[in-house]
Each structure stands twice: as structure tokens, then as C-alpha cells.
Amino acid sequence: MQIWLSTLGFGLVDAAVLAVAAVGFTLQFGVTNYVNFAYGDLITFGAFMAFFAGGAPFGLPIWQSLMVAAVLTGALSFAVGRFVFTPFFQRRPQLLFALAMTFAASLILSSVWGAIWGGQYRELTYGGEQVHSLGPFVATTAELLFVVVALAALLGVHLLLSQTKLGRTMRAMSDDRNLAIACGLNIRRTTNLTWLITGLLAGTAGVIQAMQVHTFNTNIGSTYVFLIITAAVLGGIGRPYGAVIGATIIGVTSQLAVLVVGAALSPVVVFLILVFLMVARPTGIFGATGRTSTFGTA
Amino acid sequence: MAIAPALRVESVSCSYDGVQAVRNVTLEVPQGSFYGLIGPNGAGKSTLLDCISGVNVGYEGRVWLDGADVTRLPLQLMAERGLGRTFQTARVFRRMSVLSNLMVAARHPAGEALGAALLGTWKADEELNLARAWTILKFFDLTHIADNWGSELSGGQERLIELSRILMSHPRVVLLDEPFAGVSPVNRAKLANQLRQLSMDTGVTILMVEHRLEWVENLCETVFVMAEGKLIAQGSLAQLRSERAVIDSYLGSPTK
Amino acid sequence: MSALEFYIITVAIFGCLNGILALGFNMQFGQAGIVNLAFIVLVAVGAYATGIASVQPASGSFGGTGTYIGGFGWAFPWNMLFGIAVTVLFGLLLGGAALLRLRHDYLALCLFAIGVGLQVLVTDYLPLFNGSEGIVGMSAPGQDVLDPSVFQFVFLGISAAALVIVFVIFTRVTSSPLGRAMKAVRDDEEAAAANAKNPWRLKLTAFLLGSFAAGVGGSLQALYIGGWSVQGWSPTENLVLLAAVIVGGRGRNIGALVGSFIVLEGILEATRFLPSIGDPALLPNLQTIAIGLLVLAFLWWRPEGILPERKERFAKPAAISLTAALNGPGPVVAGETERTAEKL
Ligand SMILES: Nc1ncnc2c1ncn2[C@@H]1O[C@H](COP(=O)(O)OP(=O)(O)OP(=O)(O)O)[C@@H](O)[C@H]1O
Numbered sequence: 001m002q003i004w005l006s007t008l009g010f011g012l013v014d015a016a017v018l019a020v021a022a023v024g025f026t027l028q029f030g031v032t033n034y035v036n037f038a039y040g041d042l043i044t045f046g047a048f049m050a051f052f053a054g055g056a057p058f059g060l061p062i063w064q065s066l067m068v069a070a071v072l073t074g075a076l077s078f079a080v081g082r083f084v085f086t087p088f089f090q091r092r093p094q095l096l097f098a099l100a101m102t103f104a105a106s107l108i109l110s111s112v113w114g115a116i117w118g119g120q121y122r123e124l125t126y127g128g129e130q131v132h133s134l135g136p137f138v139a140t141t142a143e144l145l146f147v148v149v150a151l152a153a154l155l156g157v158h159l160l161l162s163q164t165k166l167g168r169t170m171r172a173m174s175d176d177r178n179l180a181i182a183c184g185l186n187i188r189r190t191t192n193l194t195w196l197i198t199g200l201l202a203g204t205a206g207v208i209q210a211m212q213v214h215t216f217n218t219n220i221g222s223t224y225v226f227l228i229i230t231a232a233v234l235g236g237i238g239r240p241y242g243a244v245i246g247a248t249i250i251g252v253t254s255q256l257a258v259l260v261v262g263a264a265l266s267p268v269v270v271f272l273i274l275v276f277l278m279v280a281r282p283t284g285i286f287g288a289t290g291r292t293s294t295f296g297t298a
Numbered sequence: 299m300a301i302a303p304a305l306r307v308e309s310v311s312c313s314y315d316g317v318q319a320v321r322n323v324t325l326e327v328p329q330g331s332f333y334g335l336i337g338p339n340g341a342g343k344s345t346l347l348d349c350i351s352g353v354n355v356g357y358e359g360r361v362w363l364d365g366a367d368v369t370r371l372p373l374q375l376m377a378e379r380g381l382g383r384t385f386q387t388a389r390v391f392r393r394m395s396v397l398s399n400l401m402v403a404a405r406h407p408a409g410e411a412l413g414a415a416l417l418g419t420w421k422a423d424e425e426l427n428l429a430r431a432w433t434i435l436k437f438f439d440l441t442h443i444a445d446n447w448g449s450e451l452s453g454g455q456e457r458l459i460e461l462s463r464i465l466m467s468h469p470r471v472v473l474l475d476e477p478f479a480g481v482s483p484v485n486r487a488k489l490a491n492q493l494r495q496l497s498m499d500t501g502v503t504i505l506m507v508e509h510r511l512e513w514v515e516n517l518c519e520t521v522f523v524m525a526e527g528k529l530i531a532q533g534s535l536a537q538l539r540s541e542r543a544v545i546d547s548y549l550g551s552p553t554k
Numbered sequence: 555m556s557a558l559e560f561y562i563i564t565v566a567i568f569g570c571l572n573g574i575l576a577l578g579f580n581m582q583f584g585q586a587g588i589v590n591l592a593f594i595v596l597v598a599v600g601a602y603a604t605g606i607a608s609v610q611p612a613s614g615s616f617g618g619t620g621t622y623i624g625g626f627g628w629a630f631p632w633n634m635l636f637g638i639a640v641t642v643l644f645g646l647l648l649g650g651a652a653l654l655r656l657r658h659d660y661l662a663l664c665l666f667a668i669g670v671g672l673q674v675l676v677t678d679y680l681p682l683f684n685g686s687e688g689i690v691g692m693s694a695p696g697q698d699v700l701d702p703s704v705f706q707f708v709f710l711g712i713s714a715a716a717l718v719i720v721f722v723i724f725t726r727v728t729s730s731p732l733g734r735a736m737k738a739v740r741d742d743e744e745a746a747a748a749n750a751k752n753p754w755r756l757k758l759t760a761f762l763l764g765s766f767a768a769g770v771g772g773s774l775q776a777l778y779i780g781g782w783s784v785q786g787w788s789p790t791e792n793l794v795l796l797a798a799v800i801v802g803g804r805g806r807n808i809g810a811l812v813g814s815f816i817v818l819e820g821i822l823e824a825t826r827f828l829p830s831i832g833d834p835a836l837l838p839n840l841q842t843i844a845i846g847l848l849v850l851a852f853l854w855w856r857p858e859g860i861l862p863e864r865k866e867r868f869a870k871p872a873a874i875s876l877t878a879a880l881n882g883p884g885p886v887v888a889g890e891t892e893r894t895a896e897k898l
């Protein structure tokens with residue numbers, strides 16, 4: 001019993017980080033209405049930025065590294081979104097081209113990371129090994145802090161979406177893009193800021209994920225994206241609150257699955273969830289938004 | 299035994315999250331007739347066509363085609379049973395030539411099965427279909443654009459291609475959504491003649507949504523009127539012109 | 555046989571095999587509009603299945619460390635046929651599930667995630683295909699008995715024959731009413747359904763044909779290389795196929811072949827002999843960047859590719875009457891003739 005509860009605790013830690021990443025992914029999809037296959041490469045970038053900010057010659061403390069990394073990833077996301085993706089979507093709005101384009105962009109980015117940083121593993125840790133027990137759960141200081149940072153980021157997104165004009169515009173664009181355009185909302189500015197914000201989230205998630213797994217290489221983002229997409233689809237793509245629920249389910253299930261089928265097979269469980277969603281409920285728990293929500297009956 | 303109506307719609311209702319677009323509509327279209335469906339913008343006409351044709355299967359109520367219950371059958375099965383339709387915004391296959399657009403609609407060409415495609419046992423069918431496609435294009439005076447890309451057409455041409463494509467599949471019932479929209483005045487008269495000839499020559503049953511009442515009057519024996527999702531009247535247009543409800547909701551009073 | 559000749563034949567073999575894969579990817583992407591960024595998974599299934607059919611059982615092989623399922627020790631062509639059959643079956647399951655409800659970008663997203671997930675799974679779960687070490691030790695037909703230079707020619711013959719077979723099959727499909735219906739579904743699924751086309755069946759057919767090509771190509775690759783591991787089916791390999799089809803021309807078989815040749819020989823082979831500087835992983839990364847930029851450049855300036863899709867050509871139609879055209883073979887309508895008579 002104890003082992004189940006403590007595993008549940010690890011699952012919740014995973015879930016918190018995954019939620020940050022999945023919210024960023026789903027928000028970007030909802031607002032821009034284009035799939036960004038390069039999202040995982042932003043995660044990688046964030047992890048590496050924190051690694052370098054913390055190492056020589058900068059030697060920043062970990063919290064400052066985290067912030068620097070998040071901001072730099074946000075900036076990269078903004079730059080790619082504003083100067084590559086948006087002009088591209090305008091010139092070639094056909095879905096086929098957009099998908100091919102972000103897929104190519106993803107591999108370009110990951111190869112750039114590979115060319116610069118090679119394949120070797122780096123280490124990013126936040127000490128804090130002391131173990132606390134909270135009721136039935138056990139967690140290290142570091143894990144508790146990860147959860148706090150993740151929750152803070154999610155709270156930030158919640159306030160943004162519920163309290164600010166920008167957030168309301170983002171939700172309007174996500175719910176009905178044409179209506180938002182017809183209402184004269186500032187589509188361009190909102191899109192640009194969405195790239196920035198979702199980049200911040202990707203960077204934050206990347207750093208925490210890197211600290212979670214301790215050692216990482218340039219593949220960290222491109223494999224993590226499997227969990228991110230599944231969580232986003234589970235919550236109903238385009239729905240940030242759904243993504244939080246989806247991430248919670250995926251994070252907890254994949255940790256519990258480790259107990260049942262072992263670590264190597266735990267992706268199978270996530271995989272089965274994804275396949276089940278595809279066949280039985282493609283709109284996820286809360287229904288997808290935007291173009292994907294129109295499932296022809298033919 | 300009386301011949302079953304070509305199309306029978308019973309208590310069909312349909313809503314888009316919250317908006318009740320079609321409310322409890324019941325109507326019948328007899329075999330071989332040419333009926334109209336009119337009503338103000340947003341009355342639910344296109345939505346009703348979507349429900350009947352299975353584009354939208356999330357409706358309540360029942361639909362019969364030639365006496366067979368076809369309730370909530372999806373689009374391609376409805377088409378297989380002989381229901382053809384055009385869309386309010388014409389749909390043309392853009393990366394195919396106009397002639398290919400027609401050829402693709404031929405009903406069950408033998409070569410659509412993998413085995414037949416590999417063995418090449420579809421050539422005889424193809425010849426007949428080609429002759430038919432060409433004749434239909436000629437009927438609509440479209441042979442000069444037969445080799446254009448589907449993406450290179452004007453709006454009016456797109457409508458005619460869509461209509462010709464439907465004819466390739468030998469429909470028994472055709473639903474037309476504003477066929478006259480975007481067609482130039484000269485061609486409208488021609489299109490009206492063509493539709494009339496079609497109805498006479500093939501015995502096909504037609505239900506046409508249209509805002510241009512002169513053509514509705516000209517072509518349709520009986521007209522249904524919808525407003526706010528409901529069927530509010532039915533009769534010849536001449537009768538309807540004097541009905542209070544129809545004037546209020548759609549026609550407007552002549553003094554205005 | 556000189557080293558240069560040997561090399562040229564090797565390049566030709568990979569040209570054929572990659573051409574087969576490009577044809578398969580084009581069947582899904584260009585012909586049916588399915589953006590399958592997990593195509594390479596199908597290739598991997600063919601390669602792994604051929605691998606485990608060829609090698610001996612796991613116990614004791616690879617110095618006793620290898621773990622994998624199967625190990626039938628079958629010879630050519632049984633191992634290859636097994637590989638193709640498994641791939642088509644896998645394509646049936648994957649395509650059948652994915653194409654049932656998903657459309658457009660949602661389909662692409664889920665297939666992409668499936669590809670990444672399977673990559674993670676095969677890497678981490680050793681008992682399946684020996685993790686990142688992969689399966690080694692299968693040999694191509696005649697490799698063990700023939701003189702290496704003779705073997706090169708034999709395998710080139712096999713590869714070229716496979717390419718021709720796949721090309722002929724695909725051309726027959728794309729120039730038939732079946733291919734036409736697939737294109738209609740690609741252009742507008744709803745309108746195609748309104749013309750009595752079954753989008754799911756047509757897309758699944760294209761998906762299976764693509765799986766078939768993936769099985770053939772993957773199987774032959776595994777046999778020629780003599781091994782198969784996770785590196786063989788990274789997303790980069792999928793980018794190579796995407797680039798081939800975008801550069802050559804979507805929706806045209808010959809375009810896919812030309813594009814595959816350009817990408818493979820123009821970028822991958824041409825840069826192979828660059829002096830290696832620093833990290834051995836640098837060159838593959840630079841190649842991927844170059845291919846990615848090539849894709850972007852074509853999408854920006856010439857999205858139809860070098861050999862754009864063509865219109866169908868038709869023979870001169872016979873003249874028939876309008877009544878015959880409108881009343882040809884169709885569903886039988888009860889009482890149709892009487893009604894027409896009445897009206898007239
Ligand atoms: N896809 C949709 N999603 C949500 N609401 C819709 C959708 N399509 C139509 N509606 C709503 O359903 C109602 C009926 O629309 P419909 O298109 O059937 O009207 P119509 O009678 O065809 O009008 P028009 O003459 O303008 O074509 C309208 O209130 C419209 O706003």
C-alpha cells in the first residue's frame with residue numbers, strides 16, 4: 001500500500017511538470033490553429049540554457065538559471081513563431097504544407113542542437129536530496145520545489161486566461177477563430193504573444209524535466225513530446241484546463257504502470273491510452289477546439 | 299399500393315451546441331417532383347439538407363428515402379442509395395481536372411476495387427463513363443473548360459461542375475443548396491432550363507433551396523417555407539405570397 | 555571490382571530501396587493526403603520482422619546478451635515475405651485505427667506521437683528487439699556464399715526488381731479509378747463522400763499500399779545492412795522521405811523517385827566524403843539541417859515540386875445522347891419509366 005501511495009506521489013510530481021509542458025503545447029495549438037512539431041525542441045533548448053547558465057562562466061544559482069532559460073526559450077519561440085512560422089502560414093495556409101513545414105523545422109532545430117551540443121549527456125541537478133514525508137507521500141526537497149514552480153506557472157496561466165484581456169482574446173481565438181477575427185480582436189499581437197508565452201512554458205518545463213531526470217542529452221524534448229501530446233489530446237486539444245487534467249492522468253498512470261509492468265514497459269500504457277483516444281474519443285475528455293473539432297461524419 | 303414518397307422527413311430536429319437550428323420539421327417530397335425550400339437567412343435550410351444527406355448525423359427524427367428508412371445514415375451511404383446534393387459553397391476537387399471531377403463521380407466504376415485496378419479490368423466501364431461525362435459537360439456548355447484544373451474555375455463554373463458531378467452518379471433525389479447564387483443573369487435562365495429538362499428527362503426528384511424567388515416560382519410546383527428552424531408553410535408560391543406568416547418572416551410586404 | 559565500383563553499386567542499391575520507400579510515402583501523403591509522419595515506423599516493422607525471422611533464437615547469440623522475440627532462422631525469401639506480411643498487418647491495425655475518426659492535423663499529430671512513443675518503447679524494452687543495440691546477423695541472399703562483388707550485383711538486381719514491381723503496382727493504382735477516388739478524398743473528403751466514395755476505405759487502401767512498400771523497402775534494407783536498430787528509423791529518416799516527395803512532386807510516382815534520387819545522392823552521398831571535422835555526429839546533423847532547409851525552400855518557392863502532378867489524359871469520348879448519359883446504369887428506380895412518360 002505504502003509503495004502505491006508513494007508512487008502516486010511521484011506521479012503527481014511528474015504530472016505537475018507535464019502539465020506545464022502540455023498547457024503550453026495545447027495553448028499554442030488552440031490560438032494559432034497549427035500543430036507545432038518543434039515544441040519538443042523548445043523543451044530541449046530550455047534544458048540546455050539552464051545547464052549553461054548554471055555552469056561556468058555564468059554560474060547562476062539554479063532559480064536564476066531557470067528564469068533565464070525560460071525567458072530565452074520564450075524569446076526563441078517568439079522569434080521562430082513570428083519570423084518563420086507566421087509568414088509561412090500566411091504564404092502557404094494549406095494544412096499539408098503547414099504540417100510538413102513545422103516537422104522540417106523541428107528536425108532542423110533538433111539537428112542544430114545536436115550539431116552544437118553533441119550527443120553526450122549533461123547533468124542538471126538541484127541538490128535538495130533531503131526526504132520529507134507528507135502524510136502518505138514521500139518527496140525530496142527538490143521534488144517539492146518542482147511542484148511549487150509548476151503550480152506557480154499554471155496559476156500564472158490561469159490568471160492570464162481568466163483575468164487579462166490578452167487571455168480572453170486567446171480563449172476567443174481558440175474557441176472560434178473566425179468569430180474572433182470578425183469581432184476585430186487583435187489577432188496578430190495575440191498570436192505573437194502566444195508564441196512567447198508558450199515558449200516560456202516550454203522552457204520552464206524543460207528545465208524542471210531535466211532536473212527530474214538528472215542527466216539528459218539533446219533527445220530530452222523530442223521523446224518527452226510523446227507524453228505532452230498524449231496529455232494534450234486526452235484533455236481535448238486546445239483546452240488548457242483539459243491539458244492539466246490530461247497531464248495528471250498521464251503522469252500518475254505512467255508512474256503507477258511502472259509498479260505493474262516495469263519501467264521499460266510503462267510507455268505501453270500511455271501508448272494504449274493514446275490509441276484508445278484515437279479510436280474511441282478523439283476529442284478527449286473536454287472536446288477539442290478549432291479546426292480539429294469538426295469531425296466529418298463521412 | 300401508392301408509390302412511397304421520394305423523400306420523407308419526420309420530426310427532424312438538430313442543434314449546434316445550444317442553437318436549435320432545425321425544429322421538428324416534417325415534410326414529404328413525392329417521386330419525380332421539383333420542390334422548393336425557402337426562408338430567411340439562418341432559418342435552418344442548409345442544416346436540414348445536412349441532416350437529410352447525412353453530412354450531419356447528430357439529429358433527432360427520421361428520414362426515409364424511397365420508402366426505406368435511412369435515418370442517420372452517413373453521407374456516403376446516402377449517396378450510394380441515390381441521394382445527390384450540392385453544397386452552399388460549391389465543392390470542387392481542386393487538384394483534378396474538370397473532366398476528372400466528373401469521372402470520379404461515376405457510380406461504382408469497376409476499377410475502384412484494388413484487384414480490378416491492378417488487373418486493369420475497368421477500361422470498358424471507363425469508356426462509357428467518359429462518354430457520359432462529356433455529354434453532361436456539353437449539356438452545361440462546359441466542354442471548353444474540361445481540361446482546366448478544378449482550382450482554376452469561376453464561382454459559377456464551380457457550381458455547374460458540382461451539379462454535373464452529381465448527375466454522373468445517377469441520383470434519384472437531388473438536394474440543391476442555392477444553385478443560382480453567383481450565376482450570371484444570362485446563365486440563370488439557361489440553368490433554369492437545364493434543371494427543368496433534367497427533372498423532366500430523368501424523373502429525378504429535386505428539392506431546391508433558393509433565395510431568388512423568380513426561379514423558385516418558375517421551377518417548383520410546391521414550396522416549403524422555413525423560419526427559425528420551423529416549417530411554417532407549404533404550397534405553391536402564388537398561394538404563399540398571400541400568407542401572413544410567410545410575408546412577415548420572409549417575403550416582406552410589397553408596400554415597403 | 556574497384557572500391558569506386560563497389561561504392562557506386564552500394565549507392566545504387568540504396569537509391570532503389572529509398573525509392574521504394576518514397577513511393578510508399580507518396581502513396582499516403584501525395585495520393586491520399588495522409589500526413590503520416592510515422593511512416594518510418596512501418597519501415598521499421600518490416601525490417602525488424604525480417605530480422606527476427608532471419609536470425610537464430612536469442613539465447614546465446616550476440617555473445618549471449620541479445621534478447622528479442624522470434625528468431626526463426628528462415629532463409630530468403632521467406633524472411634522477407636514474413637517481413638512484408640507483418641508490415642501490412644501492422645499497417646492495417648494502425649491505419650484502421652487512426653483513419654477511423656481522425657482527420658487532417660489531428661491525424662498527423664497522433665501518428666507522429668505514435669511514432670515517437672514506439673521509438674521510446676523499442677529503445678527501453680529490451681526483450682522486444684534488443685533495445686538500442688538492435689538485431690544483427692541477418693544476411694542477404696547469397697551474401698555468405700558469393701564473392702562480395704558478385705553479391706553486390708545480385709543484390710542490386712533484387713533491389714531494382716523490387717523497385718520495378720512496386721512502381722508498376724503503384725502506377726496501375728494511381729492511373730485507375732481507384733487512384734482518382736483517392737485524390738478526390740484527398741482534395742475534399744466530404745464532397746467525395748457526397749459522391750458515394752467511402753473515405754475510410756480509400757484512405758486505408760492507400761495506407762496499406764504504403765505499408766506494403768515500407769515492408770519491401772524495410773525488409774531489403776535490413777537484409778543488406780545485416781542489422782537493424784533504433785537509429786535506422788529516427789524521425790530524420792522520415793524527413794528524408796518527406797523531402798523526396800516535396801522536392802520531386804507530390805502525387806506523382808515518378809516525382810517521388812526523382813526527389814528521392816536528388817535528396818539521397820545530392821545531399822546524403824555528396825556530403826559523405828566531406829573531411830570529417832570534430833564530432834562524428836556532426837555530419838548527420840548537418841545533413842539533416844540541409845534536408846530540412848531544402849524542404850522549407852521548396853515549400854516556400856515551389857510547393858508542387860520539380861515534376862508537378864499532372865491532369866489525367868483521356869481518350870476521345872464517344873458521342874451518346876443526353877438521355878443515355880443521364881439514365882445510364884445506376885440504381886434501379888421503380889416506376890421510373892412510367893413517371894417520365896407521364897410527365898412528357
Ligand atoms: N457549423 C455551425 N455551427 C454552429 N451554428 C451553425 C452552424 N451552421 C449553421 N449554424 C446556425 O444554425 C442556424 C441555421 O443555419 P443554416 O445554415 O441552416 O441557415 P440557412 O437557412 O441555410 O441560411 P442561409 O439562407 O443564410 O444559407 C443559424 O442560426 C446558424 O447560425
Ligand SMILES: [Mg+2]
Nearest residue numbers: 343344345386
Ligand atoms: Mg444555407
